[in-house]
Amino acid sequence: MQNYPNPFNGTTIIPVNVHQNTKSNVVHEIEIRNILGRIVRRIALYHLIVGLNKVEWDGKDSFGNSIVSGIYFYSLTGAGDKSIKMLYLK
Numbered sequence: 001m002q003n004y005p006n007p008f009n010g011t012t013i014i015p016v017n018v019h020q021n022t023k024s025n026v027v028h029e030i031e032i033r034n035i036l037g038r039i040v041r042r043i044a045l046y047h048l049i050v051g052l053n054k055v056e057w058d059g060k061d062s063f064g065n066s067i068v069s070g071i072y073f074y075s076l077t078g079a080g081d082k083s084i085k086m087l088y089l090k
Contacts, residue, residue, distance in 0.1 A: 003057075003074070007087035014055045014074060018048045029077040030055060035070060059088060 001015040014030060028045040040061045045053070057074075059067055069090045073083040 002084055003086045007089045008059070009089050011056055011058050012086065014057055016045065016048065016053045016055055016076060018050055018053060020050060030057075030074055031077065032057065032072055032074045033083070034067075034072055040067060040072065 001017060003012045003014045005012060016028065016030070018028075028048060030043040030045065031039055032041045032043070034040050041057070042062065043055060043057065045055065061067055067088055069088055072086050072088060074086065075083040
């Protein structure tokens with residue numbers, strides 16, 4: 001599902017639709033990549049419920065630095081090769 005708002009500045013919501021309950025261990029992870037395909041951030045998802053879950057991303061990389069304006073892609077592990085494009089504008 002598409003993040004919103006898109007384009008975004010600061011934070012964005014990434015909707016994650018889950019078809020079965022998860023256990024206490026990490027079952028899913030969101031990978032956010034830049035236009036060159038490099039991983040900018042991984043977000044581990046715990047205790048997801050069946051249905052629509054909303055994950056907020058603060059527009060920061062794995063080191064806590066704000067990202068630069070540009071096109072980014074996110075994908076959910078286990079969801080195949082599907083990546084969704086989002087645009088960050090400062």
